[in-house]
Amino acid sequence: MTHVFHRHLRQTPPTAVQASGMTIRDSQGRTYLDACGGAAVSSLGHGHPEVLAAMHAQVDRLAYAHTSFFTSDVAEELADELIRTAPQGMSHVYLVSGGSEAVESALKMARQYFVEIGQPQRTHFIARRQSYHGNTLGALAVGGNEWRRAPFAPILVPATHVSPCYAYREQQEGESPEAYGQRLARELEAAILAQGADRVIAFVAETVGGATAGVLTPVPGYFKAVREVCDRYGVLLILDEVMCGMGRTGTLYACEQEGVVPDLVTIAKGLGGGYQPVGAVLAQGRIVQAMSQGSGFFQHGHTYLGHPVACAAALAVQKVIHRDGLLQKVREDGAYFGELLAEALGRHPHVGDVRGRGFFWGIELVADRASKTPFDPALKVNALVKKEAMARGLMCYPFGGTVDGRLGDHVLLAPPFIASREDLQEITRRLAASIDAVTRAAASAQAVAP
Numbered sequence: 001m002t003h004v005f006h007r008h009l010r011q012t013p014p015t016a017v018q019a020s021g022m023t024i025r026d027s028q029g030r031t032y033l034d035a036c037g038g039a040a041v042s043s044l045g046h047g048h049p050e051v052l053a054a055m056h057a058q059v060d061r062l063a064y065a066h067t068s069f070f071t072s073d074v075a076e077e078l079a080d081e082l083i084r085t086a087p088q089g090m091s092h093v094y095l096v097s098g099g100s101e102a103v104e105s106a107l108k109m110a111r112q113y114f115v116e117i118g119q120p121q122r123t124h125f126i127a128r129r130q131s132y133h134g135n136t137l138g139a140l141a142v143g144g145n146e147w148r149r150a151p152f153a154p155i156l157v158p159a160t161h162v163s164p165c166y167a168y169r170e171q172q173e174g175e176s177p178e179a180y181g182q183r184l185a186r187e188l189e190a191a192i193l194a195q196g197a198d199r200v201i202a203f204v205a206e207t208v209g210g211a212t213a214g215v216l217t218p219v220p221g222y223f224k225a226v227r228e229v230c231d232r233y234g235v236l237l238i239l240d241e242v243m244c245g246m247g248r249t250g251t252l253y254a255c256e257q258e259g260v261v262p263d264l265v266t267i268a269k270g271l272g273g274g275y276q277p278v279g280a281v282l283a284q285g286r287i288v289q290a291m292s293q294g295s296g297f298f299q300h301g302h303t304y305l306g307h308p309v310a311c312a313a314a315l316a317v318q319k320v321i322h323r324d325g326l327l328q329k330v331r332e333d334g335a336y337f338g339e340l341l342a343e344a345l346g347r348h349p350h351v352g353d354v355r356g357r358g359f360f361w362g363i364e365l366v367a368d369r370a371s372k373t374p375f376d377p378a379l380k381v382n383a384l385v386k387k388e389a390m391a392r393g394l395m396c397y398p399f400g401g402t403v404d405g406r407l408g409d410h411v412l413l414a415p416p417f418i419a420s421r422e423d424l425q426e427i428t429r430r431l432a433a434s435i436d437a438v439t440r441a442a443a444s445a446q447a448v449a450p
Helices: 049-061 073-084 099-116 137-142 146-155 177-195 222-232 254-258 285-293 308-323 326-345 381-391 421-448
Strands: 016-020 023-026 031-034 090-096 124-128 159-162 200-206 236-240 264-267 279-284 351-357 360-365 397-400 409-413
Touching: 031 421, 049 308, 073 090, 073 279, 073 308, 090 099, 090 285, 099 137, 099 200, 099 236, 099 264, 099 279, 099 285, 124 137, 124 177, 137 146, 159 177, 177 200, 177 222, 200 222, 222 236, 222 254, 279 285, 308 326, 326 351, 326 360, 326 421, 360 381, 360 421, 381 397, 381 409, 381 421, 409 421
Parallel strands: 124 159, 124 200, 200 236, 236 264
Antiparallel strands: 016 023, 023 031, 090 279, 264 279, 351 360, 360 409, 397 409
16 A cells, blocks of 8 residues: 555556666566656766765755755856856756746746836737646646646636647648748747737747657747747747757757747756756846846745755756767767667558657657558557556656647657667667557557447
8 A cells, every 4th residue: 555646546656776877676676778768857867976976965065045045056056057058148047846847937937027028918828739848837828738738727827829840740741841830930920919919928839849749840940930920029939948958859958959049948857867856947138137127036936946956966967968978979879769760660550750859759659650540549559558668678758649639649768868879779679569569459459449
């Protein structure tokens, strides 16, 4: 009998007891190869000695000090490091405990900015269908996953959702990638005008779509067109890089590959590599300046802002990533990983799409490859893939509702940056076997269903 309020109340997960490098071991002695970093968190793998040493040293110096009374050397050093490597114009870092907190803080920061500059009529956010921005109420409101939103819809603030950049399903026949991106930008512009151009606070988007839609990579020019639309109407661009940032796609910020600079960007997960709960919002200088010259403070806060031990862990993780050249490794080995996945699964009858960048890949599963027909949700294909993979000693990140919040299944892969090419080969082998076993059985079941 467990007294832990687990995610799934009808089953208790295995008990993790030890982890090192690419593997986690449970209390029954089973070892699992970590192909997803938990939820794209473990950028340096498990038990990295330098990160652990930095945390121990920080505990000995200062474990906690509330930010209404003090700052800390380690928080200041982490902020300096993040601004040093940040998109152009970023001047300040707001340090929180995770991704949902980061998004929630960014939403309130954006709203307060407009209050400070005399535009309090701006009250509306626009985001995208099939996006995921967190589980706090504000983040859930801008999120576009209907399955997650539905139970709480009556208590969410209104937000408008436009189309995701989902080329596999929504790019039209004969439409070039660039034309598709321009069409999506026009849809955003129409949504802004429908609300009233002076009433929209921000457009919120994951630079590379994450957990909900299975790694949606933007088509060329899409974000540049989005940036132009936002600038035209004075709308802020908030990029959510909680999952895809901090090197996951091969550059420290995913938006570097799109040639755009956001007004606010949220990070977490890979920021601290799972060693401590930590996240952040990076803000453009003019946003901070407006608050500084106006009210003089940000009307928001959490108990564990700038937690010293979390900052020490994050700082150590970032130093190792830069020192060991892991961004270049992710770019090079990520291309190799993509080739492995395409070779193993690209022609599989129940794999519709293999997409991704760096160490961030999604595999969309289908009942029929030619028609792109999803599996019946009642078959629970994504859950079965997870179960099958765990039985083979592989941790991956399957999820359902890929297409519209109800239909569709995908598997997300986000291995630690330290993964060797041999690790990537083994991940591919175990995953392909798991997908093959589950989807062939599911396709047979769907074919005979009444």
